[in-house]
Amino acid sequence: MILEQALINLRPGAQWAMKDGSTSVDDLTWLDTEQTKPNQAEVDAEIARLQGPEAVFAEGKAAVFSKFRADREMFLNRLIGIAGRLARAGNTSIATNADSVAEQLIALTAFETVVAATSLEELREAMQARYRAIIATADPLLHSAFRQVDA
Numbered sequence: 001m002i003l004e005q006a007l008i009n010l011r012p013g014a015q016w017a018m019k020d021g022s023t024s025v026d027d028l029t030w031l032d033t034e035q036t037k038p039n040q041a042e043v044d045a046e047i048a049r050l051q052g053p054e055a056v057f058a059e060g061k062a063a064v065f066s067k068f069r070a071d072r073e074m075f076l077n078r079l080i081g082i083a084g085r086l087a088r089a090g091n092t093s094i095a096t097n098a099d100s101v102a103e104q105l106i107a108l109t110a111f112e113t114v115v116a117a118t119s120l121e122e123l124r125e126a127m128q129a130r131y132r133a134i135i136a137t138a139d140p141l142l143h144s145a146f147r148q149v150d151a
Helices: 002-010 040-050 053-088 092-106 112-116 120-137 140-146
Strands: 016-018 028-030
Touching: 002 016, 002 040, 053 092, 053 120, 053 140, 092 120, 092 140, 112 120, 120 140
Parallel strands: none
Antiparallel strands: 016 028
């Protein structure tokens, strides 16, 4: 898969065929008449670029965000349940606070320090700091919705 992406990047629109699972340019059948077949050094350099720190960070960031989305769904469901019970009991001010907290959770990944993170450690720290700030704005009756977050 990475070899295919490297070839696409190096020779956009070129025609070629390759055996499944191939990792070498030698296994490549070059069909294109307009562009030349890249050599192994060109392909290796492009693969290294594709697997570089930026790619590793992007992959890690996607994993962090995936876990965040799963946790956020759980927290939002808990907030909805708590807010619903409070609203039925006539405590609309805390139910309104729950809505505000939910909006902040939804916007967490767009928060400035989260967006600006350049390493997975920075990203995790920024998200944890934002979680703590969100919890700080929540009425104490809502804190149970965040049991799993280190605050």
